[in-house]
Structures are given as structure tokens and as C-alpha cells.
Amino acid sequence: MGEYSKALEYYEKSHKIYQKALPPTHPDLAASYNNIGQVYYNMGDYTKALEFSKNDLEITGKTLPPNHADLAFPYNWLGKIHRSMKEYSKALSYFQKSNSIREKALPEKHPYLAITYSNIGDVHRLMGDYEKALAFHEKALNIQENVECDPLDCATTYMNVGETYREMKDYTTALTYYQKGLKIREEKLAKYHPDLAVIYHNMSKLYFSTKKYSMAMKYVQQAAEIGEEKLSSTHPHLVEYRETFEKIREKQ
Known part of the structure; x- marks a missing residue:
């Protein structure tokens, strides 16, 4: 639902119970680290996301055989985090590890x-x-x-x-592909979901490139409105929406 602070609050409560009740290499504890890491990722705190996802991988790597399908999940998440941190060769390496496991196991x-x-x-x-x-x-x-x-x-x-x-x-x-993606996201997500803001921003960048500034402004305003409602003021996505907004405003 894009309510990341609330999600984090509940995951942390759950995590404290797991830490007291389970052995340190229990798969449920690994899943809990992954859940918290995912929320930090969505909140734009990539350093914390990385820390929790590495904990997940550490436990999962000890408890599962090297080509187990479930091991692909932490590798995939580490890839996503490194991609957002603009560490593309690291991201590619993790995605390829995830893919290699999945191609064998699935x-x-x-x-x-x-x-x-x-x-x-x-x-x-x-x-x-x-x-x-x-x-x-x-x-x-x-x-x-x-x-x-x-x-x-x-x-x-x-x-x-x-x-x-x-x-x-x-x-x-x-534009054809954006519209396909947008149609699904608008049907499936809440009106103020941060994932909708991402695609509105992409549409804005496209219209900016084709010099259709009023359309570009319309979409970036939608993206920024959601970002301001749902994300922290320092979230990399919101920072980007504001930068795009300023670029369009200068052109207009």
C-alpha cells in the first residue's frame, strides 16, 4: 500500500520476537531481515537495506544448499539495492547469481x-x-x-x-510500453502509491524530451504530489522529481 513507516513498525515488532524465540540461523529470522531490508529499500535508505539484506543472505547461505531456489531471493534483493546505489557491476553480479540459481532450480x-x-x-x-x-x-x-x-x-x-x-x-x-505499465499500475495500486509516482515521472521525462512541456509538467506534478505524501523529503526519488519539475519550469 506504500505505507512504509507503518510496515517497518510492524516488521520490527515481529523481528524482536523472532530474535528472542528462534535460533540465530532460523529461516524465519532470515525472512524477517529480508522484510525489513525491503522496507528500507522502498524508503530510499539503501545503506540500511543493504545491511538487512546481507543478514538475510548470511543466514540463508548457511542453511540452504548453494543452488536452492530460495537462495535466489536475497541475491535478487542485493542486486536491486546495488542498482539503486548506482553500483551497476555489483548489481549485475548479484542478479546473475540469482538468475543462475533460478535457471537450474525452476x-x-x-x-x-x-x-x-x-x-x-x-x-x-x-x-x-x-x-x-x-x-x-x-x-x-x-x-x-x-x-x-x-x-x-x-x-x-x-x-x-x-x-x-x-x-x-x-x-x-x-510511450506505448509506459502506457501498458501505467494501465496495470493504476488498476492494481492505491491512487497515492509510490510505484505510480515512478511511472508518472518516466512519462514526464519522455514528454520533456519531446518538448511537450505542459504534458511533462502534468505528470511530474502527479509524481511529486505522491512523493511528498508518501516519501521522506530526502528520498532519492522525490529529489529526482523536484529536479525534473525545476527543469520543466525553466523551459516553460
């Missing part, structure tokens, strides 16, 4: 494989290799459009594909 059309394919694709985009990015996103969509998946995961892939095409300056194709 059926070839499993929805979790699609998630790692899309994450790998997104890091390739950030590293400027658009051809590789699109190849991985295509593998992701080949699963997500043909197998029963969480629609929100599919929406993320659409958004990632849109970002790739936007950076390639193919704005028409980019």
Missing part, C-alpha cells in the same frame, strides 16, 4: 525467472547496452505475457522496456 517459464531477466535487462540499460537490455526484457515478457504472473511484475517490465526505448530516443515505442 521450470523455464517460471514467473520468478522473468523477474530476474527484467532486472538484468534494466542494469544493462543503465550501463548503456540497450541491445542486451531489450534481449533480456524480451525473455521476461515471453514468460509474463504467456504464463499466469503477477500483473505488477509485468508492469515493471513494460516500464523497463519503455525506459530503454526512451534512452534510445524512440519515444513512440517508449
